[in-house]
């Protein structure tokens with residue numbers, strides 16, 4: 099119910115983040131998870147945030163994958 103309430107607003111501060119979710123390398127990734135393999139979800143609006151363990155913080159979704167994994 100609260101999720102629908104918050105979704106009515108254009109601006110969400112994303113203060114209610116869910117736990118970090120890490121996908122296995124072999125898992126087919128999509129969306130935010132495709133960037134670093136780890137992401138968290140805003141419990142209020144459902145937006146996904148890619149998380150970079152190397153930088154220990156959330157990174158922007160627009161960022162390209164610079165590292166080439168052999």
Ligand SMILES: [Zn+2]
Nearest residue numbers: 110112140143
């Ligand atoms: Zn949000």
